[in-house]
Amino acid sequence: xxxxTYNASRIRGLSVRDIRFPxxxxxxxxxxxxxxxxxxxxxxxxxxxxxxxxxxxxxxxGRGTELVVAAVKSLAHLVVGKNLKDxxxxxxxxxxxxxxxxxxxxVGPEKGVIHLAVAAIVNALWDxxxxxxxxxxxxxxxxxxxxxxxxxxxxxxxxxxxxxxxxVEMLKEMIPGKENREERMLSRGYPxxxxxxxxxxxxxxxxxxxxxxxxxxxxxxFKLKVGQDLEDDKRRxxxxxxxxxxxxxxxxxxxQKWDVDQAVSWMTELSPYKPLWIxxxxxxxxxxxxAEIAKALKPLGIGVASGEMFQNRVIFKQMLxxxxxxxxxxxxxxxxxxxxxxAVYLMAKKFNxxxxxxxxxxxxxxxxxHLQIWDYICxxxxxxxxxxxxxxxxxxxxxxxxxxxxxxxxxPKVPGYSTEMWEKTLQSYxxxxxxQWKELFKEGKYRDPRTCPPPWVEHREAGDITQR
Amino acid sequence: xxxxTYNASRIRGLSVRDIRFPxxxxxxxxxxxxxxxxxxxxxxxxxxxxxxxxxxxxxxxGRGTELVVAAVKSLAHLVVGKNLKDxxxxxxxxxxxxxxxxxxxxVGPEKGVIHLAVAAIVNALWDxxxxxxxxxxxxxxxxxxxxxxxxxxxxxxxxxxxxxxxxVEMLKEMIPGKENREERMLSRGYPxxxxxxxxxxxxxxxxxxxxxxxxxxxxxxFKLKVGQDLEDDKRRxxxxxxxxxxxxxxxxxxxQKWDVDQAVSWMTELSPYKPLWIxxxxxxxxxxxxAEIAKALKPLGIGVASGEMFQNRVIFKQMLxxxxxxxxxxxxxxxxxxxxxxAVYLMAKKFNxxxxxxxxxxxxxxxxxHLQIWDYICxxxxxxxxxxxxxxxxxxxxxxxxxxxxxxxxxPKVPGYSTEMWEKTLQSYxxxxxxQWKELFKEGKYRDPRTCPPPWVEHREAGDITQR
Numbered sequence: 001x002x003x004x005t006y007n008a009s010r011i012r013g014l015s016v017r018d019i020r021f022p023x024x025x026x027x028x029x030x031x032x033x034x035x036x037x038x039x040x041x042x043x044x045x046x047x048x049x050x051x052x053x054x055x056x057x058x059x060x061x062g063r064g065t066e067l068v069v070a071a072v073k074s075l076a077h078l079v080v081g082k083n084l085k086d087x088x089x090x091x092x093x094x095x096x097x098x099x100x101x102x103x104x105x106x107v108g109p110e111k112g113v114i115h116l117a118v119a120a121i122v123n124a125l126w127d128x129x130x131x132x133x134x135x136x137x138x139x140x141x142x143x144x145x146x147x148x149x150x151x152x153x154x155x156x157x158x159x160x161x162x163x164x165x166x167x168v169e170m171l172k173e174m175i176p177g178k179e180n181r182e183e184r185m186l187s188r189g190y191p192x193x194x195x196x197x198x199x200x201x202x203x204x205x206x207x208x209x210x211x212x213x214x215x216x217x218x219x220x221x222f223k224l225k226v227g228q229d230l231e232d233d234k235r236r237x238x239x240x241x242x243x244x245x246x247x248x249x250x251x252x253x254x255x256q257k258w259d260v261d262q263a264v265s266w267m268t269e270l271s272p273y274k275p276l277w278i279x280x281x282x283x284x285x286x287x288x289x290x291a292e293i294a295k296a297l298k299p300l301g302i303g304v305a306s307g308e309m310f311q312n313r314v315i316f317k318q319m320l321x322x323x324x325x326x327x328x329x330x331x332x333x334x335x336x337x338x339x340x341x342x343a344v345y346l347m348a349k350k351f352n353x354x355x356x357x358x359x360x361x362x363x364x365x366x367x368x369x370h371l372q373i374w375d376y377i378c379x380x381x382x383x384x385x386x387x388x389x390x391x392x393x394x395x396x397x398x399x400x401x402x403x404x405x406x407x408x409x410x411x412p413k414v415p416g417y418s419t420e421m422w423e424k425t426l427q428s429y430x431x432x433x434x435x436q437w438k439e440l441f442k443e444g445k446y447r448d449p450r451t452c453p454p455p456w457v458e459h460r461e462a463g464d465i466t467q468r
Numbered sequence: 469x470x471x472x473t474y475n476a477s478r479i480r481g482l483s484v485r486d487i488r489f490p491x492x493x494x495x496x497x498x499x500x501x502x503x504x505x506x507x508x509x510x511x512x513x514x515x516x517x518x519x520x521x522x523x524x525x526x527x528x529x530g531r532g533t534e535l536v537v538a539a540v541k542s543l544a545h546l547v548v549g550k551n552l553k554d555x556x557x558x559x560x561x562x563x564x565x566x567x568x569x570x571x572x573x574x575v576g577p578e579k580g581v582i583h584l585a586v587a588a589i590v591n592a593l594w595d596x597x598x599x600x601x602x603x604x605x606x607x608x609x610x611x612x613x614x615x616x617x618x619x620x621x622x623x624x625x626x627x628x629x630x631x632x633x634x635x636v637e638m639l640k641e642m643i644p645g646k647e648n649r650e651e652r653m654l655s656r657g658y659p660x661x662x663x664x665x666x667x668x669x670x671x672x673x674x675x676x677x678x679x680x681x682x683x684x685x686x687x688x689x690f691k692l693k694v695g696q697d698l699e700d701d702k703r704r705x706x707x708x709x710x711x712x713x714x715x716x717x718x719x720x721x722x723x724q725k726w727d728v729d730q731a732v733s734w735m736t737e738l739s740p741y742k743p744l745w746i747x748x749x750x751x752x753x754x755x756x757x758x759a760e761i762a763k764a765l766k767p768l769g770i771g772v773a774s775g776e777m778f779q780n781r782v783i784f785k786q787m788l789x790x791x792x793x794x795x796x797x798x799x800x801x802x803x804x805x806x807x808x809x810x811a812v813y814l815m816a817k818k819f820n821x822x823x824x825x826x827x828x829x830x831x832x833x834x835x836x837x838h839l840q841i842w843d844y845i846c847x848x849x850x851x852x853x854x855x856x857x858x859x860x861x862x863x864x865x866x867x868x869x870x871x872x873x874x875x876x877x878x879x880p881k882v883p884g885y886s887t888e889m890w891e892k893t894l895q896s897y898x899x900x901x902x903x904q905w906k907e908l909f910k911e912g913k914y915r916d917p918r919t920c921p922p923p924w925v926e927h928r929e930a931g932d933i934t935q936r
Contacts, residue, residue: 013923013924013925014923014924014925015924015925015926016924033568033570033573034570034571034573034574035570036570036571037570037571037574038571045925047925060574060575061571061574062571062574063542063569063571063572064542064571064572064573064574064575064582065575066538066542067535067538067539067542067575067581067582068575070534070535070538071535071581072924073922073924074531074532074534074535076922076923076924077923080923080924081923100501101531102501102502102503102504102505103502103504103505103506103529103530103531103532104531104532105501105502105532106502106505106528106529106530106532107528107532107533107535107536107580107581107584108580108581109724109752109777110753111579111580111753111779112575112576112579112580112581112582112583113535113539113575113576113580113581113582114532114535114580114581115580116575156727156751157727157750157751157753157754157757158727159727159728159729159730160727160728160729160757160760256577259624259625259626259627259628260627260628261627261628262627282625283624283625283782284577285578285579285625285779285780285782285783285786286625286782286785286786287755287756287786288755288786288789288790289625289628289782289786292628309577311579311753312753314751314753314754314757315753317754318753318754318755318756318757321756322756454541454544455481455482455544455545455548455549456481456482456483456484456540456541456544456548457481457482457483457513457515458483
């Protein structure tokens with residue numbers, strides 16, 4: 001493998017901020033399990049000994065972000081002070097250092113808070129790497145030799161379905177035609193669908209207005225949140241189906257609301273409205289449950305889509321092995337950053353399951369476009385049966401937001417992973433210090449956590465506390 | 469269901485401390501994946517408006533404990549200020565409040581850092597409940613009507629294998645003979661096995677000395693850590709097998725070191741030493757992998773044991789459905805406290821898989837004895853094929869450590885969940901403030917985190933920081 005040189009040589013520091021947007025005030029993002037999300041992220045900047053920086057995001061929905069931020073701080077020493085060459089020359093080893101720290105792994109391993117923290121750091125490392133090579137991330141990935149790309153993946157626990165050699169072979173097979181596919185991504189782009197009209201908290205009028213607006217722009221695929229109330233779901237599905245007609249596509253999303261049996265019976269009731277897929281029918285941990293639901297819904301023509309909450313490659317591996325998902329919805333920060341996402345794309349290819357990434361949130365649209373464009377050029381070679389989710393809100397906070405033309409994501413040209421936010425956004429929305437939060441506290445729309453007495457008792461004497 | 473009254477009425481506060489013991493200095497607890505654990509815990513005390521307190525533990529192994537402590541603080545408001553009656557009268561609903569907080573669940577859900585935090589809080593709630601009823605926890609559970617006990621369980625995501633009605637029926641069937649079984653637990657106790665001789669970092673001499681000492685005390689079951697080096701494992705297994713003879717039992721534990729295929733081939737090599745089980749052969753997330761390993765090792769007479777890292781009841785459900793484990797190793801704080809543990813015991817009963825709890829660590833021996841004794845009296849009615857793990861270290865830090873007589877855990881009589889530590893321990897081992905830690909920093913055996921510059925950069929102005 002070629003040992004690259006980098007325009008920066010050493011990581012000299014890392015910062016992490018708790019960035020929250022008060023989206024719950026408008027019910028944006030509301031679903032059957034998350035009625036009031038405040039779209040948020042842990043936002044990491046990696047500083048080098050030159051002007052190059054890396055920006056990494058892990059998406060969250062409000063409370064709990066403070067834990068991901070704390071976990072990033074607990075892991076930061078594993079990258080700060082390191083040479084970029086050492087980090088990137090054996091990126092799989094670097095990744096394992098972060099995911100398998102001998103004491104920290106106990107509070108995971110490779111799941112939940114610490115894995116979200118790993119994602120933010122790893123995503124920042126990839127943004128930095130792409131910037132030092134003056135390429136957008138997708139192009140960095142596309143230009144890697146198969147061996148080099150595969151060397152970024154930790155194959156632990158997935159060797160029974162995919163070996164390094166198989167992965168290299170898969171990538172080599174797709175080399176012919178790469179230039180044409182790259183050209184297509186730059187000119188026409190990657191097809192998208194929208195979730196923006198279907199949040200559970202939206203009124204009929206709001207849904208109708210949004211759907212008509214989207215259809216006039218040419219959108220043909222729409223997703224609706226379900227799972228709160230069966231009769232209401234029937235009414236809303238019928239309402240949307242009538243508005244979009246038989247020729248457009250409806251997907252529905254239950255956000256893990258149901259037990260296995262309930263998922264089957266509920267979706268049987270919704271089958272007359274012909275949804276393409278049911279997304280997150282039950283617990284994201286339930287491989288066998290998803291398999292049973294998929295089997296039961298196949299005769300009804302409804303696929304199972306899931307993945308935004310699958311904690312790591314081991315869950316994806318099993319979902320694919322068990323035939324439990326018809327659409328593989330990778331998440332760019334639930335998984336431990338780009339390295340682990342690459343592994344899942346390659347496993348999905350092996351099982352011939354299309355990847356339709358989870359997006360929306362904060363920065364997800366910006367990130368997943370790179371991954372899916374790489375998939376098209378280097379792995380699957382097709383957009384058939386594949387779509388990237390798209391929700392156009394909060395994109396104004398990014399320096400280079402994803403660009404949609406005729407309902408397609410156009411391949412970005414700016415170096416990096418499109419994860420950099422405006423400094424003004426960071427200063428306004430850092431929780432609870434930012435200027436926007438000060439306003440919201442003053443207006444009484446949120447409680448300032450610094451003025452509430454904590455519900456816990458401190459045991460240490462003042463002398464000890466001030467030593468901190 | 470009977471609505472109980474409590475001798476305390478309201479929770480007025482909660483404290484949580486980061487308690488760490490420097491066990492890595494002696495290689496206590498070392499295994500193939502965790503070479504240097506510092507046995508630790510998040511330690512919760514719940515205060516009421518009377519003298520009754522509840523003490524809850526979540527076991528950890530050093531770094532990362534600070535995250536569980538932070539998560540407890542983020543969840544504390546969900547119980548502080550509440551009436552005990554409201555908490556316990558619908559304990560399943562209380563539990564779901566903690567595990568499914570609409571924003572916090574994103575950084576889980578029901579796994580990793582936040583689930584460990586839930587466990588510490590829930591375990592404290594059970595300790596408190598038992599104390600207010602003047603009963604040890606096992607007796608509190610034993611004396612509950614089947615309907616009341618089952619009302620503590622959240623059946624979400626397990627309804628496909630166990631319903632409330634089935635669970636009640638199971639418990640009712642076992643009412644006959646309860647008094648005799650209770651008497652046996654108080655007099656003879658519950659059989660145990662020991663892991664204390666088999667840590668990976670121990671020398672031959674240390675292992676031999678410990679094994680001879682344990683055998684002279686009557687111990688008949690021994691567990692050895694494996695997975696680092698095959699030739700070394702063969703040597704150590706042979707060494708131990710020769711020492712303990714054919715008539716005693718050897719178990720081995722790989723602590724998730726292997727891929728699926730590797731687990732099968734490695735254990736085939738170790739099969740001449742006739743281990744009863746291989747514990748944690750691969751990723752705790754890999755249901756299908758465990759199933760494959762179990763199938764391959766059955767002809768060799770080796771069972772698969774696992775569970776200490778199974779993140780929640782959904783993983784246990786699938787492991788049982790798939791026939792992936794021959795021994796079900798519940799953990800009293802990896803699962804979300806007693807409520808979720810009860811669900812797993814009942815599912816294990818349904819699938820006829822014996823429960824052999826994970827213990828050792830900090831406070832695990834103290835906790836699991838209550839659970840397993842309840843299982844014997846009310847669920848399984850037998851100790852056949854079942855053992856509780858036992859490691860006698862750190863027990864001196866507990867006010868009422870588990871009591872072993874003739875290699876059996878004797879049912880505790882003191883009210884509560886046996887989770888209360890001595891105040892002196894808390895003051896000595898709170899990290900990094902305690903007196904023992906001050907010594908260790910002074911001796912240079914550990915670095916004081918308060919004197920190291922953090923590897924991250926703060927962005928906020930001084931004015932903002934002091935507002936904290």
